[in-house]
Amino acid sequence: MPFINIKVTDEQVTKAQKRQLIEGATQLMVDVLNKHPKTTHVVIEEIPIDNWGVDAKQYSNSKKFKS
Amino acid sequence: MPFINIKVTDEQVTKAQKRQLIEGATQLMVDVLNKHPKTTHVVIEEIPIDNWGVDAKQYSNSKKFKS
Amino acid sequence: MPFINIKVTDEQVTKAQKRQLIEGATQLMVDVLNKHPKTTHVVIEEIPIDNWGVDAKQYSNSKKFKS
Amino acid sequence: MPFINIKVTDEQVTKAQKRQLIEGATQLMVDVLNKHPKTTHVVIEEIPIDNWGVDAKQYSNSKKFKS
Amino acid sequence: MPFINIKVTDEQVTKAQKRQLIEGATQLMVDVLNKHPKTTHVVIEEIPIDNWGVDAKQYSNSKKFKS
Amino acid sequence: MPFINIKVTDEQVTKAQKRQLIEGATQLMVDVLNKHPKTTHVVIEEIPIDNWGVDAKQYSNSKKFKS
Numbered sequence: 180m181p182f183i184n185i186k187v188t189d190e191q192v193t194k195a196q197k198r199q200l201i202e203g204a205t206q207l208m209v210d211v212l213n214k215h216p217k218t219t220h221v222v223i224e225e226i227p228i229d230n231w232g233v234d235a236k237q238y239s240n241s242k243k244f245k246s
Numbered sequence: 247m248p249f250i251n252i253k254v255t256d257e258q259v260t261k262a263q264k265r266q267l268i269e270g271a272t273q274l275m276v277d278v279l280n281k282h283p284k285t286t287h288v289v290i291e292e293i294p295i296d297n298w299g300v301d302a303k304q305y306s307n308s309k310k311f312k313s
Numbered sequence: 314m315p316f317i318n319i320k321v322t323d324e325q326v327t328k329a330q331k332r333q334l335i336e337g338a339t340q341l342m343v344d345v346l347n348k349h350p351k352t353t354h355v356v357i358e359e360i361p362i363d364n365w366g367v368d369a370k371q372y373s374n375s376k377k378f379k380s
Numbered sequence: 381m382p383f384i385n386i387k388v389t390d391e392q393v394t395k396a397q398k399r400q401l402i403e404g405a406t407q408l409m410v411d412v413l414n415k416h417p418k419t420t421h422v423v424i425e426e427i428p429i430d431n432w433g434v435d436a437k438q439y440s441n442s443k444k445f446k447s
Numbered sequence: 448m449p450f451i452n453i454k455v456t457d458e459q460v461t462k463a464q465k466r467q468l469i470e471g472a473t474q475l476m477v478d479v480l481n482k483h484p485k486t487t488h489v490v491i492e493e494i495p496i497d498n499w500g501v502d503a504k505q506y507s508n509s510k511k512f513k514s
Numbered sequence: 515m516p517f518i519n520i521k522v523t524d525e526q527v528t529k530a531q532k533r534q535l536i537e538g539a540t541q542l543m544v545d546v547l548n549k550h551p552k553t554t555h556v557v558i559e560e561i562p563i564d565n566w567g568v569d570a571k572q573y574s575n576s577k578k579f580k581s
């Protein structure tokens with residue numbers, strides 16, 4: 180019954196990358212916790228770069244963070 | 247003081263349906279927990295169908311799930 | 314595919330009340346959005362009363378809020 | 381290692397206001413908990429006004445709430 | 448800058464399993480999105496089995512779901 | 515109508531510190547967004563140190579991170 184919520188900055192994540200995130204996160208639950216894929220949900224949220232801050236800086240204004 | 251967060255796939259949920267979700271979720275808190283509506287918040291998040299996965303499949307690519 | 318997260322203050326919510334919250338929230342998704350119960354998950358989180366604030370006051374120190 | 385998630389109604393929050401929220405929330409973690417800004421993340425989520433309810437009313441239909 | 452939140456039922460997840468979840472989820476962000484581990488946070492939340500419902504049933508009362 | 519969720523590692527945050535977090539986060543919403551304290555909720559979640567990872571390391575096993 181895991182529920183995995185992935186928040187990333189909104190920087191053109193492709194549909195194929197989202198598929199890989201869903202497959203990989205689901206497989207991780209199978210491998211580590213012996214969970215069943217049918218009850219494993221993955222939700223990806225893309226956050227605008229003005230809306231994410233780290234080190235007290237708005238990501239859209241930061242030069243230090245590349246990923 | 248409940249806070250209810252409803253995540254659903256983004257498939258044309260109407261304004262009226264959202265109103266019904268808010269009313270129903272709030273009433274549930276009143277009926278079951280005797281909470282006050284004034285301190286009950288409901289937030290609905292609509293998730294793009296590429297961004298939700300279950301059974302290791304992207305919802306937009308899944309035929310098995312209809313709801 | 315809804316996922317409903319209910320946060321409430323930790324004040325002796327009984328197992329029966331939790332069951333009612335799960336049944337009611339799931340039924341709401343069926344009634345309003347025509348979702349299937351099998352893919353509807355409900356997670357209840359109980360928050361210690363020192364950890365919830367409203368009106369700038371810690372709930373454990375508040376006399377004004379009764380619910 | 382704090383992670384702060386701020387949900388607000390989507391009502392034209394400016395880039396400068398978002399910067400102030402990020403700076404203020406980060407500074408709060410430094411001042412109160414002695415955390416390091418480099419490991420403090422702030423994510424702001426803007427919720428459409430049809431999707432937020434309080435007092436069993438959709439925010440977009442509410443006249444009583446001004447903020 | 449990903450933030451991954453994993454919610455699972457509280458059923459004796461070991462410290463080693465948590466470590467594997469953290470390593471695997473972080474590696475997934477590196478592999479798929481080219482993110483940096485230093486800015487990737489993983490938070491695991493263990494939910495009591497009375498507090499998780501699926502198919503309108505409390506997990507602690509469900510016989511159909513084994514994982 | 516802001517809702518602020520603060521996740522921190524569970525390292526003996528005192529009741530007074532939680533009060534300061536609630537006061538500070540609420541004041542931030544008043545100052546920056548002109549929100550009303552009565553509709554501003556703050557929820558603090560304390561995460562066990564085995565359950566938080568950064569840089570692919572379990573916080574409880576990390577020596578590099580001090581805050």
